[in-house]
Amino acid sequence: MESTKLKDVITIQYVTPDNAVFTEKEGFLSLKFKTSDGEEKEYPRVKLQRNFPNETPEQFVSVLDKEDEEIAMIRDVSELGDAAAGMIRRELARRYFVFTIKKILYVNQKFGYSQWRVMTDEGEREFTVRDTYRNFRKIGTDRATVSDVDGNRYEISSLSGLDRASMKKIELYI
């Protein structure tokens, strides 16, 4: 007897251009979705959740309803056509916004905390990091994030792109 493959046992409900219509208004994303049973439903406010935020931020993005229940999954944002993809990317950018560090002006370890002053795309910001080794996280080979005591996250999108002076300040944590 031929054994069933995992992929035949369970199917993932994907969002396709045929079964979903996204609309965007004033910073909110809504979805009209037809399930495989042909049932159509409207969701005025949907949430997007990246399943692999670090590796493939545009693939396997879950669409959740108000109660955080998954409606369906986006296999790849670019599959959905330019208009929808644009809306989804904007919503993702809103939801996953983190400050991007361009330059590190100051890092000082004091009393178990490190004080940081950095230049981001949104201007200069200061923050405090507790247990720096744990809260400084390298992602892949060239990216890193650091989370402060309040839960804000800052990203260094390219470690190799940092200037020497900035790099020297964070060398220890990499």
Place this chain on the structure above:
Amino acid sequence: MLEVSKMGSEVVPALSEHGIACEDVAVFAALDMDLDRSRADTYLVLTEKELAVLTGQTSSVGKPGKKFRKEFRETGFRSYDAAKIKELSIEEYVSTARVVCEYDGEDTVLAAMTKTVLRDARIFVKYAAPKLEGKEEEVNEDDFRDDRFCPRCGRRYPDPDRKICPHCMEKSKLYRRLFTFAKDYRRHMALVLLGIALTAAMGVAAPYFSTEFFYDRVLSQGDPWYGRIVTAALLVLLLKVGGMIVGAVSGVISARVTAKVTYQLKKTIFSAIERLSMSFFSARQTGGLMNQINNDSNEIYWFFMDGAPYFIKNVVQIAAALVIMFIMNVPLALCAIVVVPLFALTIRALFRRMNSLHARTYRSSRALNSSLSDALTGFRVVKAFSREKEETERFDRQSKRLARDSRSVTFFNNTAFPIATVIMYLSNIIVWGVGGWMAVTGAFGMTYGRLLAFLAYSNLMNEPMFMIVDMAYWFSGCTNGMQRLFEIADAEPDVRESAEPTSLGSMKGSVRFDNVVFSYEKGKKVIDGVSFEVGAGRSLGIVGKSGAGKSTLANLLMRLYDVDEGTVYIDGVDVKDLSFDELRRDVGIVSQETYLFVGSISDNIRYACPGATDEDVVKAAKLAGAHDFIVKLPDGYDTMIGFGYKELSGGERQRVSIARAILLDPRILILDEATAAMDTATERKIGEAVNELSRGRTVIMIAHRLSTLRDVDSLVVIDDGKLVESGTHEELIRAKGKYFDLYKLQLEALRNIGITEE
């Protein structure tokens, strides 16, 4: 006005320009972003008629103290009709959040913020949302007590959970406080200081006798000391040996004192920890806490054991050497110290680099250790999926990294320090050159012996530099450690025993929750207005999904945490008024996470009442169904269990903890998923035992498996922190609500495997 954040005087004129007077404001909060995520001061202002969002930039004008004021420059103002706002809420994102609502039927974003002020926004919504619906939320003072700023300098604490201001911390106070621990050892410490001073003095005297004295007097004809070589040699030997003995004695004394002081420090910290409330432990991970206490006290130990005595000794030595050098020959002394600043700076730079190399090595070794222990504890999984090769590779990678890092440390040590030594020699060479010229020409009364003495002293001055330069680093480590330890010692428990506790005499065991509200984290209610009652001697089942808040109810009854609002009563008395003793003696809990201490089974069962007889222990074990498996163990009740000894299975551990609670014989027994890890037959047996027990005793059972709760008198269903249903099993089945759904679901699961309700 409810000021979630202080309304600064600079905002008032801007608001009045838009027709909002201070006295009209009902709720006020300050956020930190504009809608485009740029940094901005955004104010949420709720009045009777409108919700206004004022945006702008605040800047400081004038010097601190003198004509200092803040200026607000408005960049935007939006007003929303209060009557049209619905569903005011917060959407939380990865690093930001926003306040949203339904305005006139349209989803609308009101304001954005970073997580730094999320708490403020939550509190704003907590009070503003009911107001918009025409209701009033009861004001909880805690929400408005802003304790995120240092009361002395007004700066924000770096960590909102730790009220320590690095600017206002007084280091001297810390050290003085540490010395209060050492006050019984004052005489010892005086001895240690004397010892250090003596060693230093002998250390300084020795070079004189081995150089100038020896060459210029013992070896020069005509001097009264001429030829007395043996005496001179004995003198030098005496100084050396004497210094060594005094040093050793004072070392022994200081080791004893330091060890005792750190022991007392640890004891103080530990008893402080035991006193603290649960919330303290959840805020810091327990493992981290353990490490921290150990590391910190070790740091203090080594600082006072090694660091401080050496430091004092060396400082004395350097000072003495300098004085002697200047007395001997001023110009040459000046030559000798010319290099010192260069030398000190070089060492400082080297140490910085070395510390960072060491930190990196430490990290790689930690990573290696953790992956090693990961692979070894998980070897079953590794083997099952035949990942040996990958694990080996992973280990190899990390091992290589550690090797590389250790190599760079060694390389650094072997190259950098010789360089520093060369710089030190520079000073020697200068002294040789200049001093040699002086000796040859006889300038400044320089002799051969004196030159040698001078060289010895200049080395005496240079050598301790290696250590003294690193002292600041060492010192700050010790200060940190002390700060953290005293912080624990000073932490105030949130749950405090009433000063004049009410005594119930003998507890009957009736429990009543009255409109209880509780949250672990501000603004996130875990328990929301729960009320129920259990009569004395009755039993109650608490049902609900995992994460619904069931265990929290048990924690509140035990008073491991205090309620935010509402009251928990036992026998009609607020639990806050009961003494801890009475509460803990008469309320027993078997919780989900069973913890057994290292020790014998009987020790563990006896934990809460050490005086219990063996007979009682066996009885309790029998009731808890533990006796059956204990008799099969070769050592019976004396079998050692816990970390590193015999591993009990999940169900066995639960049975031992039930026995522990039963032995306490509490009036109120809480079983929090206490039988979840047992097989159905054992669970049934224990259920019967609990039924026996519940006669004349209040039993509260928490479970998600409904079969566990077959015999309870009444049930409450908790969902999302709220009590959704209550009643007897029959009543709830008839009501066809949540309980019925759950019941149906579990019944179906049984039917699927061919079991029907009898």
